[in-house]
Amino acid sequence: MAEPKQHSNPVSGGSIDLSMRGGGSRPGMPMTKVKPKNTMRTIRRLWRYIRSYQRGLIAVILFTIITTLLSLVAPYLLGTTVDHYIIPGDFQGLLGLCVVLLAVYAGTAMTAWLQQQVMVKVAQHTVQSMRRDIFARLQLLPLRFFDSKTHGELMSRTTNDIENVSGTLNQSVTQLIASVLSLIGSLAIMLYLNVWLTLLSMVTIPLVMLFTKTVATRTRKYFSNQQASLGELNSFIEETVSGQKVVQVYRREQKAAEQFDEINHKLTNASIQAQIYSGTMGPVMNVLNNLSFALIAAVGGWMAFNEWTTVGVIVAFLNYSKQFQRPLSDLANQFNLLQSAVAGAERAFETIDTKTEYEDEAHSRSIEEVRGEVRFDRVSFSYKNGVPILSEVSLTASPGQTIALVGPTGAGKTTIINLLTRFYEIDSGIVTIDGVDIRQLDKNSLRSKLGIVLQDAYVFSDTIRENIRYGRLDATDEEIEAAARLANAHTFIQKLPDGYDTMLMSGGGNLSQGQRQLLTIARAVLADPAILILDEATSSIDTRTEMHIQTAMRKLMKGRTSFVIAHRLSTIREADQILVINQGGIIERGTHDELLEERGFYYELYNSQFKRSS
Numbered sequence: 001m002a003e004p005k006q007h008s009n010p011v012s013g014g015s016i017d018l019s020m021r022g023g024g025s026r027p028g029m030p031m032t033k034v035k036p037k038n039t040m041r042t043i044r045r046l047w048r049y050i051r052s053y054q055r056g057l058i059a060v061i062l063f064t065i066i067t068t069l070l071s072l073v074a075p076y077l078l079g080t081t082v083d084h085y086i087i088p089g090d091f092q093g094l095l096g097l098c099v100v101l102l103a104v105y106a107g108t109a110m111t112a113w114l115q116q117q118v119m120v121k122v123a124q125h126t127v128q129s130m131r132r133d134i135f136a137r138l139q140l141l142p143l144r145f146f147d148s149k150t151h152g153e154l155m156s157r158t159t160n161d162i163e164n165v166s167g168t169l170n171q172s173v174t175q176l177i178a179s180v181l182s183l184i185g186s187l188a189i190m191l192y193l194n195v196w197l198t199l200l201s202m203v204t205i206p207l208v209m210l211f212t213k214t215v216a217t218r219t220r221k222y223f224s225n226q227q228a229s230l231g232e233l234n235s236f237i238e239e240t241v242s243g244q245k246v247v248q249v250y251r252r253e254q255k256a257a258e259q260f261d262e263i264n265h266k267l268t269n270a271s272i273q274a275q276i277y278s279g280t281m282g283p284v285m286n287v288l289n290n291l292s293f294a295l296i297a298a299v300g301g302w303m304a305f306n307e308w309t310t311v312g313v314i315v316a317f318l319n320y321s322k323q324f325q326r327p328l329s330d331l332a333n334q335f336n337l338l339q340s341a342v343a344g345a346e347r348a349f350e351t352i353d354t355k356t357e358y359e360d361e362a363h364s365r366s367i368e369e370v371r372g373e374v375r376f377d378r379v380s381f382s383y384k385n386g387v388p389i390l391s392e393v394s395l396t397a398s399p400g401q402t403i404a405l406v407g408p409t410g411a412g413k414t415t416i417i418n419l420l421t422r423f424y425e426i427d428s429g430i431v432t433i434d435g436v437d438i439r440q441l442d443k444n445s446l447r448s449k450l451g452i453v454l455q456d457a458y459v460f461s462d463t464i465r466e467n468i469r470y471g472r473l474d475a476t477d478e479e480i481e482a483a484a485r486l487a488n489a490h491t492f493i494q495k496l497p498d499g500y501d502t503m504l505m506s507g508g509g510n511l512s513q514g515q516r517q518l519l520t521i522a523r524a525v526l527a528d529p530a531i532l533i534l535d536e537a538t539s540s541i542d543t544r545t546e547m548h549i550q551t552a553m554r555k556l557m558k559g560r561t562s563f564v565i566a567h568r569l570s571t572i573r574e575a576d577q578i579l580v581i582n583q584g585g586i587i588e589r590g591t592h593d594e595l596l597e598e599r600g601f602y603y604e605l606y607n608s609q610f611k612r613s614s
Helices: 039-050 054-086 091-138 143-147 151-158 160-193 195-201 205-242 244-249 253-279 281-305 311-352 413-420 443-447 464-469 477-486 490-495 513-527 543-557 592-598 601-613
Strands: 374-384 387-397 402-406 428-433 450-454 531-535 561-565 577-582 585-590
Touching: 039 091, 039 160, 039 311, 054 091, 054 160, 054 311, 091 151, 091 160, 091 311, 151 160, 151 205, 151 311, 160 195, 160 205, 160 311, 195 281, 195 311, 205 244, 205 253, 205 281, 205 311, 244 253, 281 311, 374 413, 387 413, 387 577, 387 585, 402 413, 413 531, 413 561, 450 513, 464 477, 464 513, 477 490, 477 513, 513 543, 531 543, 577 592, 577 601, 585 592, 585 601, 592 601
Parallel strands: 402 561, 402 577, 450 531, 531 561
Antiparallel strands: 374 387, 374 428, 577 585
């Protein structure tokens, strides 16, 4: 079985093998359809985030109460105007009450504006905390988590899903509070004005509740499908853009466009279904509201004609009936928004709740001084159950030795490094450093003693100086320059327009592959690790550049236990021990000369390379 694909993530002076096996996004890969499992639990958890900003929340509630009360006063004043000023013809009193009405409407607008301003801040701070928590959790998750998630899905959880929550909080929280208050207030005043008309206005409520329940059930499923499809689309875009050179060199532009159209069509259908079902809520609610309004107008007019009530009461009641029906519509519409937000929040919380790789380290210990003795004793490991990658591998590296790991692709070389760094935990056996089981060691402490340089040189969108400083954050500028000199990177850095302050593009696109590799080597030099791991570190560098850095690498490896993975066998002739790995086991071991004398697998591998290069 092939070894996992390697992705870069720098730490301790080098780039870490993320081994995103199965987790890398692939064209057309199906996404898991995520449905809210417990809506109320998710809402309660969102509430814990919101209530962290109590002052703002109290202000929002206060402004909402004032806005709702003022909106409840206005219809009553309108009814009073009709009965006491318009019908009797008291225009002076009418003018005074109109001023009061203007003041009420102005106050309603002002408090509504203040309420919205404060709620926006509360909502943005809330989602800021959620984004912080989900990103912080991603930094602590084991690589097995990333094996099961595509890049696009993770991006969707940290961006689209969180923005969904933000939008819903901006619209829903104040509207829910206002709707409940308005519902209670309107009902109380309506009962006070006329009990029979109040009962009549409630005829459509069962229809509203039934329709809301039906639509909410369907929209929840469709919004979940929409979010999942969006994550799949993001995943495909990210992968295609990252591999644009491969797409073009193999003339796959048309195929990529067709695959994009297929995923895009899938997202479009999911979005159409979600929006159509959610969009029916408003029109149907308007029909039901207008039906109720027409009934009240007809019956109320008949009652006024028979002098069982006044025209002013009917005017006020019609306004209150609208205010009574509107909260019901608002509450129904919120279900649509909540379905999307709950689905997104639940996906975010699922990531936040994922067990980190550090949670079982309560009794772990730090490691201070490392001599560099590394031992694998009958170690077995598999990425998937039933598919072994390593089978009872045993090896010993004495302090200061250079151990070379060679063998065909997929033999298990990089897996050995993954286990040494505890990116994955072994299935059986034991791995020790200086006689201590690495499972007893704190992972951060362990990895601080390791320096890793991978074939895929990863640099960040920052200055060259800060990219090298990544190996040791407290390093001075002088130490950074010294590390660059040792890695033979100083010469090309000096030729850049801004030298060490040159800003690198995403992925280091403004440097050559060889220059990026020199920076990661400088990063490893700066970290000054006790154990050095070089995984095809020079394979992306031309022969002339490789000759320049060999001396520097030998200086770096001197006195350190070093593991070197190499396909170019000419680079590991001086290794103290060469381990030939094939099909998950060590089939040969010895020095270069000893293995050539055995005329076995290594001999054939070496000669085949020599013949190809001659």
